[in-house]
Every structure is written in structure tokens, then in C-alpha cells.
Amino acid sequence: MSLLAVRNLTAFYGDFQALFGIDFSLDEGETVAVIGANGAGKSTFLRSVTGLVKYAADEFSYDGRSIAGRKASDIPGLGIAMVPEGRKLFPSLSVEENLVIGGYDGRPGTWSLDRVYGMFPRLKERRDNPGTALSGGEQQMVAIGRALMANPKLLLCDELSLGLAPIIIKDIYESVPAIKAEGVSLLIVEQDINQALEVADRVYCFQEGRISLEGNPAQMSRDDIANAYLGKSQ
Amino acid sequence: MIEWVNSILQGVLTGGLYALFATGLAIIFGVMRLVNITHGDFIVLAAFVALVVVEGTGVGPFVSLIAVIPIMAVFGYVLQRGVLNPTLGPDLLPPLLVTFGLSIVVQNLLLEVFSADSQRLKIGAFETLSINLTENLAVGVFPLIIFVTAVVLIFAIQLVFNRTSLGRAFRATSDDPVTAQLMGIDHSHVYGLAMALALVLVAIAGVFLGVRTNFDPSVGPSRLLFAFEAVIMGGLGSLWGTLAGGIILGVAQNIGAKIDPGFQILAGHIAFLVVLAIRPNGLFPRTRDD
Numbered sequence: 001m002s003l004l005a006v007r008n009l010t011a012f013y014g015d016f017q018a019l020f021g022i023d024f025s026l027d028e029g030e031t032v033a034v035i036g037a038n039g040a041g042k043s044t045f046l047r048s049v050t051g052l053v054k055y056a057a058d059e060f061s062y063d064g065r066s067i068a069g070r071k072a073s074d075i076p077g078l079g080i081a082m083v084p085e086g087r088k089l090f091p092s093l094s095v096e097e098n099l100v101i102g103g104y105d106g107r108p109g110t111w112s113l114d115r116v117y118g119m120f121p122r123l124k125e126r127r128d129n130p131g132t133a134l135s136g137g138e139q140q141m142v143a144i145g146r147a148l149m150a151n152p153k154l155l156l157c158d159e160l161s162l163g164l165a166p167i168i169i170k171d172i173y174e175s176v177p178a179i180k181a182e183g184v185s186l187l188i189v190e191q192d193i194n195q196a197l198e199v200a201d202r203v204y205c206f207q208e209g210r211i212s213l214e215g216n217p218a219q220m221s222r223d224d225i226a227n228a229y230l231g232k233s234q
Numbered sequence: 235m236i237e238w239v240n241s242i243l244q245g246v247l248t249g250g251l252y253a254l255f256a257t258g259l260a261i262i263f264g265v266m267r268l269v270n271i272t273h274g275d276f277i278v279l280a281a282f283v284a285l286v287v288v289e290g291t292g293v294g295p296f297v298s299l300i301a302v303i304p305i306m307a308v309f310g311y312v313l314q315r316g317v318l319n320p321t322l323g324p325d326l327l328p329p330l331l332v333t334f335g336l337s338i339v340v341q342n343l344l345l346e347v348f349s350a351d352s353q354r355l356k357i358g359a360f361e362t363l364s365i366n367l368t369e370n371l372a373v374g375v376f377p378l379i380i381f382v383t384a385v386v387l388i389f390a391i392q393l394v395f396n397r398t399s400l401g402r403a404f405r406a407t408s409d410d411p412v413t414a415q416l417m418g419i420d421h422s423h424v425y426g427l428a429m430a431l432a433l434v435l436v437a438i439a440g441v442f443l444g445v446r447t448n449f450d451p452s453v454g455p456s457r458l459l460f461a462f463e464a465v466i467m468g469g470l471g472s473l474w475g476t477l478a479g480g481i482i483l484g485v486a487q488n489i490g491a492k493i494d495p496g497f498q499i500l501a502g503h504i505a506f507l508v509v510l511a512i513r514p515n516g517l518f519p520r521t522r523d524d
Contacts, residue, residue, distance in 0.1 A: 050416060076418035088413040092405040101402050105418035150418070 003028045003154055003185050004049070007059035011044050018044040019055070020209040026154070031176070031186040033196035033217075036206035037229060042189045043085060045206070046156050049187070050082050051075050063153070077105040081152035085159045085189075087143040089131035096127040098142050102149030109151025110182065116145035119175055137168035144175060154185045161192040173199060193225065207231050236370045241492045242485050243373060249464075249484030250381030251446065253477040254439040255457050256464035257388060258432035260476045263465070265408045265428040266322060271333040274458030275340040276433060280306050280440025281449050282344055285353055295355040295441050303437045310433030311426040318429070319422050337454065344451035355444035380442050384480070387435065388473045395473075404428060463506040469516025478517050482509060 002025040009022040019041045026032045034042050047053040048060075051072035060068040062078060070078075081102070089098050099116055117124040120141040126134060131142055140160060147155055161169040169192065176199050180186065190196035197203060197217040205213035205228035213220070213228030259273045270276075283305055287298040317336075321328040363375040395401040403424050407414040411421040443449060443457070464483050468475030483502045490501020509517070 052412065052415070071420065072412075072415035073418050073420040076416065082416045084413055084416060088410060088416075090406045090409040090413070092409050093402060097402055100399075101406050101417050101419075104399065104403065146417075 001028070001064065002026060002061075003030075003063060004187070005059055005061045006048075006057060009045070009048060009055055009057040009060065011041075011048055011053050011055040013044075013053070018053075018209055019048070022206075022209075022211060024204065024211075026185060026187055028153075029180075029183060029185055030201050031180060031188065031199055033188045033190055033200035033203045034206060035190055035193050035196050035203060035225075035229065036212075038191070039208075040206035041209040042206050043158060044209075046082065046158050046187070046189055049075075049080065049156060076150045076152075077107055079107065079151070079153035080156065081147035081150035081154075082156040083140075083143045083147045083158060083160065085162060087136075087139045089139055089142055089146075091130060091132045093131055094128050095123055095131050095134065095142055098131040099123075099145050099149050102146035103151070105150060107151045111148045111151050113149075116148060119178060120145060136164050137171060140164065140168075140172050141175075144172070144179075148179065148184075152184060154187065155179065157186065157188045159189060159191060161190060161195055169195060193229070197225075205229055236368075237492065238489075240371055241488045243371070244377070245485030245488030246481050247373065247377035247381045247484070248488060249477070249481030250377070250384040251439070251442055251480070252460050252464045252483050253384045253388065253480030254380070254435060254442065255461035256468070256476045256480055257384075257391065257473055258435040258439070259458075259461045260465045260468070260470065260473060261391070261428055261432045261435075264470060265404050266425045267326065267408075268318060268322065268329045269326065269333070270432075271330065271458065272337040272340060272454075273436070273461055274456065275337045275344075275454035276306070276436045277440045277443055277457050278449055278451060278454040279340055279344065280433075280437045281355065281444035282348055282353070282451075283437075284355055284441045284444055285348075288355060295357055295445050299437065299441055302441060303434050306433040306437040306440075307430040310429040310431075310436075314426040314429035315422060319425055322425070337458075341451050341454060348451060350450055350452070352448040352450050353444070354448050355441060357445050361445065376445065380446070383438065383442075384477065387438070388477055391431070391435075392473050400427065460502070463502065467506060467509045467516055469513075469519040471516075471518040471520045475516060475518030479509075 004026040006022060006024040009019055010017065011019040022045060034045060036042050044053060048055045051070050057068060060066060062080065067078065093101060099113060122138055123141055123145065131139065134142065160172055173195055188196060188200065200217055203215065203217045204211055205225065207228060213224060255277060259270060262268050262270045280302055284295055284298045284302045287301045288295055318329060321332045361376055364372040365375060366372045395404060403419050406417065407419055407421050407424045414421055460483060464479035465476055467479035467482055482505055486505030487498050487502040491498035
């Protein structure tokens with residue numbers, strides 16, 4: 001059974017239509033990447049899952065239940081946590097407080113401060129610093145740790161690589177297998193196609209609010225992806 | 235010489251009351267970027283609620299707080315969720331206009347119900363009780379209680395903000411209400427709680443105001459002005475700054491009154507301008523830009 005199942009999803013910002021009939025599914029334990037150019041609708045798709053944008057859909061279900069129209073603040077309690085684009089740490093909160101607030105909902109699970117510090121030891125040294133005093137890579141670790149503190153079944157990652165040096169991106173993505181090993185399903189939105197293809201079991205390519213390609217990354221050719229990504233004629 | 239010391243001492247104690255006025259205002263602005271023009275009228279409203287409780291049940295003003303605090307807190311929560319939350323957004327103007335209108339509504343409702351007569355909450359002989367520090371220097375017990383209450387409350391609220399889950403939710407929502415929702419924080423509810431907390435302080439400040447001075451439905455706006463000046467002088471980095479701002483205002487007013495009774499209010503405003511000229515961001519500014 002799909003953990004997340006979406007049929008015919010459309011979303012608007014005012015008069016501007018950002019998504020045109022997206023069909024999407026993600027199985028339990030699966031890692032799915034969504035790739036696409038700027039403005040393809042990837043972030044809008046994640047904002048729909050987290051309840052931050054209004055949308056219409058024939059089906060929008062998670063774990064067998066419809067979550068269509070749920071308030072954004074109800075979503076983490078269901079086991080969906082998000083690493084937002086640009087990290088979005090809370091500047092008034094220390095590193096540790098940023099992590100703790102990730103578990104605001106009190107959803108039971110296996111993640112704790114100690115386990116997050118075990119995964120990202122650099123954060124422990126800097127626990128009392130303001131979150132925003134850290135380097136970009138460290139901030140991304142805090143943002144991932146903060147989402148894990150919610151004990152999610154489904155982790156949404158929006159542009160983990162954004163604004164980071166390639167070596168840091170590699171560091172960050174090294175944490176993905178450990179997260180998968182916990183049985184967490186991942187939905188990863190990326191512009192960095194190489195990273196996305198490396199960790200994903202399945203890939204969706206978005207183009208101008210529609211899905212232009214879907215499948216197993218091992219069976220896709222570079223040309224297929226380039227066409228789907230950039231919208232060249234077949 | 236001793237008279238000047240006395241003026242300063244009484245000014246410090248008055249500053250405690252101003253700090254109580256101001257702390258609620260600082261919380262509301264700090265958490266939800268809402269400039270509450272009705273704040274002064276809420277203080278007067280709380281005093282009238284206390285008056286009704288006192289006259290209705292025969293209890294003293296302090297005991298009446300058992301009823302006044304929850305009434306004001308619930309009123310604050312409902313007002314925030316029902317009226318003020320819809321005005322919040324990137325633009326600061328709508329909440330400003332709505333609370334300005336609300337201020338007029340509250341004043342006129344109070345005028346309609348209680349008339350323009352001056353009222354007072356009475357605590358009997360306790361009101362004038364004092365402690366002699368030296369032969370020529372005495373402090374009133376009641377002003378001292380107000381001051382100590384203000385310090386204790388500010389300490390407690392600072393603790394709530396820094397150490398509790400609710401405090402983290404307040405700060406996170408203040409930083410970024412959208413990302414706060416991704417943490418499972420319902421920002422509408424958090425805003426309601428912040429207003430409720432602010433009106434708990436308003437309830438206490440209102441009762442103290444009613445015991446200390448005469449009040450009538452029109453005195454709200456000048457309390458708002460004192461509260462504003464205390465908040466701005468203090469900066470928005472810490473509630474201790476708000477206390478300092480209140481004390482500066484109280485001391486300046488008392489020294490002004492000592493020079494010439496007509497100079498009291500003006501001296502407070504001059505102190506405000508001087509502090510702003512020297513420290514444009516207040517005494518304890520926010521350490522981050524936003």
C-alpha cells in the first residue's frame with residue numbers, strides 16, 4: 001500500500017496555476033526524488049503535502065487516510081516532517097532549542113537529542129550557539145535533525161543541496177542511508193540531479209507543473225532526463 | 235538632598251507600575267508584531283471589571299484578581315482568535331487600525347455602562363501604610379508591593395520564554411510563523427495564548443492602577459503612552475529592558491514633579507527623547523535584525 005498517494009493534484013497561487021494534475025505515489029520505506037527546473041512546481045508539491053498551500057485533488061491520502069485540507073500544524077503529528085528549503089532555522093533559538101522544537105508535537109519514536117548528536121557530532125559542540133551562527137552545512141544538519149526529532153514516517157527534504165559546497169552536500173547526503181535504515185520514507189526534492197539519482201529508488205521529473213518522467217533512475221538514460229527536465233522535444 | 239533621594243525612590247517604585255503596563259504590550263509586539271493601541275483601555279477595562287467584582291461580592295481588590303485574571307485571559311484569547319488574528323499579515327497597518335477602533339469602542343462602552351465618574355478600588359488603611367527607611371525617608375508599602383510584583387512577574391515571564399516549550403513556541407512563531415507550523419505549532423493558538431498572557435498582566439496592572447489612582451473610562455490612552463515609552467526605551471531584546479524603561483520614566487516624572495508640579499508628564503517625555511537620541515534602539519536592543 002502506498003504511504004502517500006496523490007491523484008490529479010492541482011494548485012494555484014492566485015490566478016497562477018502551479019500544478020496541473022499531478023499523480024504521485026510513495027511506498028513505505030521508499031526514497032523518491034522529485035527533480036525539475038526552477039518553477040517546475042516541486043516546492044509547491046511539498047507545500048501541498050505539508051498543508052501550506054490550498055489545492056484540489058481527487059485523492060490526497062497518507063497512511064490510508066485522506067489528509068486533504070488538513071491544517072499545516074496538524075501534519076507533523078501524523079508523522080510527516082519537513083526539512084524546508086533554505087533551512088529556515090529559528091534565529092531566536094539555540095541549536096539545541098531548534099532541535100527540541102522539532103519534537104513539539106510529542107509524537108513517540110526512536111529519535112532523541114543524543115541520536116541526532118550521534119549522527120551530527122559537530123552540532124553537539126555548538127549546541128548553545130544561535131542556530132543561525134552556524135555554517136550553511138551545519139545549519140542544514142540542524143534542519144535535518146529538527147525534522148527527525150518529530151519522529152517522522154515520511155521525511156520531506158526540500159533542496160538539501162541549495163547554496164552548499166559540493167563537499168558539504170556529500171556530507172549531508174551521507175546521513176540519508178542512516179535515516180532510511182530507521183524505516184523512514186523519504187521524499188527528496190532536488191535541483192542537483194546527480195545527488196537525487198544516487199539516493200532515490202524512484203524519480204519523478206516535474207516540468208511546468210506536470211510530471212514529464214517517472215521511473216527507476218537506473219533505467220533512465222541521461223537523454224531521457226535532459227528532455228524531461230528541460231522540455232526538449234522528444 | 236534627602237528630598238531628591240525621596241523623589242528618585244518614589245520614581246523607581248512608580249516605574250514598577252509602568253513596567254507592568256508595558257510588559258503586556260512588549261509580549262504582544264514581540265510574539266506577533268502587533269501594536270496594540272487598545273492596551274491602555276484594556277488596563278482600565280480590567281480596573282472596571284475588578285470594580286464590578288468588588289462591589290458585587292464584597293471581596294477586596296486583591297482577592298478580586300481570582301476572577302479578574304481568568305476573565306481577562308479568556309477575553310484576550312477569544313479577541314485574538316476572533317478579531318485580531320485575521321488582521322495579521324505582512325502589513326502592520328490593519329492591526330493598528332483595528333486596535334485603534336477597538337480602543338474607541340472600549341472607551342465608549344465603559345462610558346455607557348459606568349458613566350464618566352471617577353472610580354477607585356479601596357484597600358483601606360493598607361493604602362497609606364509606609365515603612366520608614368530613615369527619619370526623613372519612607373516608602374509606601376503598596377507602591378513597594380507593586381514594584382516587587384512587577385520584578386517577580388518579569389522574572390517569571392522571562393523564565394517561561396527562555397525555558398519552557400510554550401516559550402520556545404512563542405519565540406519560534408515570532409521568528410517565522412510559517413516554519414513554526416511545520417513543527418506542529420498552531421500559530422493562531424499561540425497568538426491567542428500570547429494575548430491571554432498579556433491580559434493576565436493587564437488584569438494585575440489594572441487592579442494596581444485602580445487602587446493607586448482614580449480612574450475613569452478616558453484614562454486608557456495616557457497609560458498606553460507610558461507603556462509605549464517604557465517598551466521603546468527598554469528596547470525589545472529583554473523584558474528587563476522594559477522594567478528599566480519603566481523606572482526611567484517613573485524617576486523622570488517624579489523629578490519633574492519635584493521641580494514643578496506642571497512639569498511631571500513633560501519630564502517623562504523628555505527623558506524618553508533623550509534615551510532615544512543616545513540609544514536609538516533602546517537600552518536592550520534585539521541582537522538580531524528582522
